[in-house]
Amino acid sequence: MSTPEQIAEWRAKRYNGTVIHLRRPNPELMILRVRPDFPVPPHQPGQYCSLGLGYWEPRYPGCQEEDLAEGDESRLILRAYSISHPMLIDGQLPPPQNEWLEFYIVLVKFASDGGKAPGLTPRLFMLKEGERLKVGEKITGSFTLEGVQPTDTVLFLSTGTGEAPHNYMLWELLRRGHQGRILGACCVRYQRDLGYLATHRHLESMFPNYTYLTLTTREATSDGRKVYIQDLITSGQLEERLGLPLDPKTTHVFLCGNPKMIGVPTVDRETGERTYPQPTGVIEILEGRGFRCDDPRAKVRGNIHYEKYW
Numbered sequence: 556m557s558t559p560e561q562i563a564e565w566r567a568k569r570y571n572g573t574v575i576h577l578r579r580p581n582p583e584l585m586i587l588r589v590r591p592d593f594p595v596p597p598h599q600p601g602q603y604c605s606l607g608l609g610y611w612e613p614r615y616p617g618c619q620e621e622d623l624a625e626g627d628e629s630r631l632i633l634r635a636y637s638i639s640h641p642m643l644i645d646g647q648l649p650p651p652q653n654e655w656l657e658f659y660i661v662l663v664k665f666a667s668d669g670g671k672a673p674g675l676t677p678r679l680f681m682l683k684e685g686e687r688l689k690v691g692e693k694i695t696g697s698f699t700l701e702g703v704q705p706t707d708t709v710l711f712l713s714t715g716t717g718e719a720p721h722n723y724m725l726w727e728l729l730r731r732g733h734q735g736r737i738l739g740a741c742c743v744r745y746q747r748d749l750g751y752l753a754t755h756r757h758l759e760s761m762f763p764n765y766t767y768l769t770l771t772t773r774e775a776t777s778d779g780r781k782v783y784i785q786d787l788i789t790s791g792q793l794e795e796r797l798g799l800p801l802d803p804k805t806t807h808v809f810l811c812g813n814p815k816m817i818g819v820p821t822v823d824r825e826t827g828e829r830t831y832p833q834p835t836g837v838i839e840i841l842e843g844r845g846f847r848c849d850d851p852r853a854k855v856r857g858n859i860h861y862e863k864y865w
């Protein structure tokens with residue numbers, strides 16, 4: 556059992572960032588801004604860094620019981636987080652700044668596979684403004700706007716907090732005066748899980764080339780059916796709202812969040828044969844229509860880009 560003095564020492568030694576803003580759209584969702592003690596390194600919209608807290612920190616009530624081994628208590632838990640972005644401040648697209656980073660995080664109370672208790676989010680959800688945490692010094696990732704031309708159609712398809720990197724890329728496109736159509740669609744359980752909804756609605760009214768669609772899987776829809784991102788594409792609704800056919804030559808698709816929505820294929824290196832996972836994900840549907848996903852191992856950039864959260 557650690558003493559308050561030990562904990563104070565671990566925090567002073569290991570933490571290098573301060574929570575300067577925290578908003579909870581609902582008790583299990585947070586948008587937080589963190590100011591690192593070091594200058595924010597140059598990076599691109601869409602990339603990620605890590606956040607961390609010590610196992611010694613308190614945990615949010617009602618989460619899966621944790622079984623710590625001897626010595627764990629002094630260790631740090633680090634996880635990857637995409638960098639989000641406030642798309643509007645006082646009704647305007649905010650100018651670039653390099654003092655803080657915004658994150659959009661959901662509380663994971665239980666491991667979905669019945670495995671080890673979630674380590675970090677039950678602790679992150681105890682944080683208050685002014686408190687300290689660990690911020691990774693490195694910002695990295697290939698989920699970026701590289702290759703997107705000013706007149707291209709851009710689709711941002713996500714589940715839950717998978718919207719985070721899309722928010723940053725959307726801000727960047729709007730700031731650059733992107734001329735092509737931009738459509739964002741996010742699938743969540745309940746409407747209350749859409750932490751940036753009001754901002755997206757405001758942006759739609761400011762930018763005629765931007766459309767934001769929401770899908771809720773646990774709330775009654777008009778026909779009582781669950782609609783996922785995959786259904787949005789196969790039903791033709793996405794193209795209808797876009798007002799354009801999905802043309803692989805002029806469209807970039809960004810997918811982020813739940814790996815089932817994304818559906819990354821495995822590729823046989825010798826034969827090139829692609830095997831898609833079940834249930835059918837967005838990549839399989841779009842590759843059937845002439846798109847091709849990035850292949851980081853072969854260093855090939857396609858027109859479907861993805862970031863899996865687990």
Ligand SMILES: Cc1cc2nc3c(=O)[nH]c(=O)nc-3n(C[C@H](O)[C@H](O)[C@H](O)COP(=O)(O)OP(=O)(O)OC[C@H]3O[C@@H](n4cnc5c(N)ncnc54)[C@H](O)[C@@H]3O)c2cc1C
Nearest residue numbers: 634635636637659660661667673674675676716719864865
């Ligand atoms: C590149 C990258 C960027 C990421 N960016 C974000 C982000 O911006 N916002 C965010 O909320 N998460 C993000 N994640 C997920 C994040 O790293 C953690 O896995 C997550 O916050 C859970 O951490 P944990 O320690 O509480 O639980 P862990 O011990 O890490 O995970 C326990 C289990 O929780 C499940 N899980 C993980 N993430 C989620 C989720 N979002 N929703 C439902 N179940 C989940 C998985 O089944 C996982 O095996 C990102 C992951 C990666 C790889």
